[in-house]
Amino acid sequence: MRAAALLVAMSAATSCSMSGDAGPEDQVNRPSAQAVRQYGIALPSWDSDDYAGPQAGAYVASIAAAGATWIQLNPTWYQRAPQDGEMHPTKQTASDASVRHIVRLARRAGLRVLLKPHVDLPGDQDRADIRPRDAPRWYAAYARFIGHYADLARETGVDEFAVGTELAGLSGDRRPWLAIVQAVRAKFDGTLVYAANYDEYERVAFWDVLDLIGIDAYWPLADRPTTDVAALRRAWNPILRRVGRFSASRGRRVLFTEAGYVSQRGSTTEPWAWDISKVDGAAEQAAAYEALLASCTGQSWWAGVHWWMWDDWPGAAETPRSLSYSPHGKPAERILRRWWRPG
Template sequence: MRGMTLPAWNTDDYNSPQATTYLRQIAATGARWVAFTPTWYQDRVGDPEMHTTDETAADDSLRNIIRLAHDAGLKTMVKPHVDLTKGGDRARIKPKDPDAWFAAYERFITHYAQLAADTGAEQLAVGTELAGTSQDGPHWSKVIAAVRARYKGPLTYAANYDEYQRIPFWNDLDVIGIDAYWPLADQATTDPAQLRRAWQPIADQLAAFSGRLQRKILFTEAGYVSQRGTTTAPYSWTVSKTEDDAEQAAAYEALLDTFDSKPWWAGVCWWMWDDWPDSGETAKNLAYTPHGKPAEQVLRKWWAPGT
């Protein structure tokens, strides 16, 4: 997968006039896939269910963006998220009543499984970084079976980098998904060689894990803000207030150079392309987007030679 994530933060983002432009820009990098992230919310970590808000992409907008992506020659992954209304790490979600929560989650995810089937989406993630629930194998296996009854395409789960080894249901899925935010350095660096060396033991561990489970590994997310120190904490939107697009580009280079030739690696879906107009909380010059930065040229070098 040569992929890019285009998240939604509001009901009508995916109906935005900007949608076609973003998809065209993504395709121009050499990307062949784009991921979409309709998000439901919980008020508290122990709540028994999740719900839509005015930040949840409307179904008609999700259908629209999938159609536009296909028109642009891009394959699509639907990757629904569950977040907390007041922010914080979704990995902290740990329901007080697991039976009630998983019943609600099954309704949530099968809704998107049916939408993915109806729109011809080429891949579906059954969950993202829900580490507070993901060790509950029986409940997750039941959810996955319900998803497969509606959607016949390949399935993955987007485990955080510190979660994937504890997932008991990989055999129920087609691809191991990892959100690949491993810290790679103790201090800021723009040296791709140093970052490649940091990746090597991680790559060896992933190769062995893939071999044991007989599944390829997809980086369902990977990304770096263009801030000094991003390689020390790739998962952070606020590493520093100092712009450093050279460190971002070095991180892109090191990841692709390390993994692109690995036979067990299924690819990467970068986090993320541009924010929608007026929706970004982080200034573009400091944000995850590679658009208009040296990191975009790294992508073009690897994915679209000669452009």
């Protein structure tokens, strides 16, 4: 199917399922999206039953105990190669039943929920490299994928939904994304966001039809390992000025849909990297948490942060817990508690 035909078909299906003639432009700027500051922690899943496993309740409870008010959930589908036109669930994909289960646990713990489905590639390949040979075929497959989770988001009553994450090779394609967002709006009436990588957000072509600008905030803050919070805060200053101007130009607040640092020496030099060194960097991780929260909390355009990530599931970790992104049980968790649970 040609791109134009695909868009017509998607738009027609959407217009039949929406009440009235309101498009996505008529549904943005909801008070909840504008007023709520999100104190979030991501809990990704790497297996079909993680979210229904025996550790799920303990993880949710410990996230709430750290002062979080939001939890982020990340069911993932996979495509075999960057140029492929399809993505599929695998045995690593969280089952729908497990997602329903952990949403119930989150509600009981008093947490709001961001459902942020991912599309990933095998191994260490970056989803930003996805550039399908047959773009209309890929967008049709993606519409089915994201539509499935929009249905699940509506069914489970989650608060916020991400229409995509770090698809930098595609997020400049305005027309197909407008159709996707409109189709999602017809299914889910909560807050919508897209999670752009820190070097992608200025090229995303459809912020005007979303409620929030999402940025995965992995900017490098130093050129050598450091625990100097003041220096890290100085590094944030020009970044935040630029993001603040962008927020104003688009009329949307900015949510850091991900931010995180491994507890390895040098984590502030490459926050996106899972393996920087084998040397403990818990103090550097904590300094980075402090610098981000101290720098961003006073910004009126800042809608909050979802820290990547809480804990790996038993048997899933490729990085030792002492060196992982998790702040749980480390000095960084004390930073969270001080900012999120003062007094």
